[in-house]
Amino acid sequence: MTTFQEELLPATRRALTHRIAVAQAEGRTPSLVAAVVRGGQTVWHGARTSVDGHGPDENVQYRIGSITKTFTAVLVLRLRDEGLLDLGDPLEKHLPGTGAGEATIAELLAHSGGLAAESPAPWWERTPGSLRPGLADVLGEEPLLHPVGRRHHYSNPGYTLLGALVEKLRGAPWAEVLQREVLDPLGLERTATRPSAPHAGGWAVHPWADVMLAEPAEDLGVMAPAGQLWSTTGDLARFAVFLTQGDDTVLGGETVREMRAPAAPAEAADVVDGAAYGLGLQLQHRDGRLLVGHSGSLPGFLANLTIDVEDDVAAVVLTNCTSGPLIAGVGADLVRIVAEAEPRIPEPWRPLRNVDSSVLELAGQWYWGTQAFALRLTSDGGVSLGPLSGRGRRSRFRANGDGSWTGLEGYYAGELLRAVRRPDGTVDHLDLGSFVFTRQPYEEGAAVPGGVDPQGWQGIG
Missing domain, CATH: 3.40.710.10 (DD-peptidase/beta-lactamase superfamily)
Known part of the structure; x- marks a missing residue:
């Protein structure tokens, strides 16, 4: 045998x-x-x-x-x-x-x-x-x-x-x-x-x-x-x-x-x-x-x-x-x-063969309210989104071929992630199942639901 x-x-x-x-x-x-x-x-x-x-x-x-x-x-x-x-x-x-x-x-x-x-x-x-x-x-x-x-x-x-x-x-x-x-x-x-x-x-x-x-x-x-x-x-x-x-x-x-x-x-x-x-x-x-x-x-x-x-x-x-x-x-x-x-030996890391510049510009830090998240491009052509530190909602996303991605797991399974752009083509925010992610916490000028207080960030007294 x-x-x-x-x-x-x-x-x-x-x-x-x-x-x-x-x-x-x-x-x-x-x-x-x-x-x-x-x-x-x-x-x-x-x-x-x-x-x-x-x-x-x-x-x-x-x-x-x-x-x-x-x-x-x-x-x-x-x-x-x-x-x-x-x-x-x-x-x-x-x-x-x-x-x-x-x-x-x-x-x-x-x-x-x-x-x-x-x-x-x-x-x-x-x-x-x-x-x-x-x-x-x-x-x-x-x-x-x-x-x-x-x-x-x-x-x-x-x-x-x-x-x-x-x-x-x-x-x-x-x-x-x-x-x-x-x-x-x-x-x-x-x-x-x-x-x-x-x-x-x-x-x-x-x-x-x-x-x-x-x-x-x-x-x-x-x-x-x-x-x-x-x-x-x-x-x-x-x-x-x-x-x-x-x-x-x-x-x-x-x-x-x-x-x-x-x-x-x-x-x-x-x-x-x-x-x-x-x-x-x-x-x-x-x-x-x-x-x-x-x-x-x-x-x-x-x-x-x-x-x-x-x-x-x-x-x-x-x-x-x-x-x-x-x-x-x-x-x-x-x-x-x-x-x-005998722990599993991971597959070797390899860089992406090709990358879309419009997708690459989305990589990096984003904020949902005041919580920091990181969006990363993955080797399978998708993206991942998760908290920069600590626990929180995270998921991998599969590319849909039209500039959007669908969540694969957890809270965001099946939810649609897309970049919302301004008339000039620059990115205003990410929309994830109606949640707005911005480059800065409650970024001024971004389409944050409820608006951003015009007095901005303040101290006490």
Whole structure:
């Protein structure tokens, strides 16, 4: 197998191996396999104990549970990018008659559609999908537990609806669309709705004795878009690269960035933990890092995909037990170990190839009222604006090609920044969403709303 371990230092590799060894031993799981990704490739792979008599490698399949939801979200966003739907559309517009049609597609993606967490009994993860042949069997008589759009409430039926939406608009089964539009283009040859050798068996470990019980591996039927998939560390490592960089054959970089942005109101407990949810991705602040990805569980299996985009490190952890190791913590630790032991080497600074003189004259110090800001030109052709010192509103801005820029983050995300010029062509002020920035605090003669007191700046008495 290819592990590329030579790209990490021996001490880092040992620390990674130690972490998964502790997780497997203390979590009492039959096997645990993990991978770390950096720079677009797998740089480490580790495994503990065996599957079918040999150590699991990057090609051994495990069930990945709710990581399936991220794949389903990718399919929905492809529909949006093609113009077949809008995320603000109510589900009823495209999939009528469900009883949950008030929820928008974005709310379903972000688990804020008000739906129940689970389908009606019997326990859907341990019973055949044939017991729930249609959406009505998944949603029950009263699908909504909460006001639509008011709170984040994780919902497996919500992703069942999204899978049905994909089938309706594509005119083909969810699994077939997934294979054609995501798995094949990304080269995920070992990701599938059903396992093929070599694959791990799912086990329950007795909480008070070192004995195990085989878990059933049911076909989830219409619930498949919420948790059906099997995959490997090798395939999920490639999927992590896609979720970091995008791939124009599936989703571009701007859309995967949209997936990683918070999209649902957090519950009180989540605020304490620094957790949120994007469009098919879980987000969490941990160890001073923003981590994105998803966890998954089904009887007999636990799975986790964790990505730190800023440090360019991702981790995959898969194991075959119903409960035991807290693998979301293991994934976060693997990312932290690499990021701290071998910090990311920044790209070399290079000057701009060309610069527009009308843009260059905007660089430098500006004032919003009395607070000093700096506007800088960035190497990607955009600009950044932020306080000269201390904390405050800051953002990068993307050039629109017409002399204006659009905010990319924070308070100014989506807001328009433009230079307002006088009749003679000189710059009067910057306008940022109606906020006026001038070269001097409340500059005399500039178009400051409310005017500037003609007495000017004064002392006391």
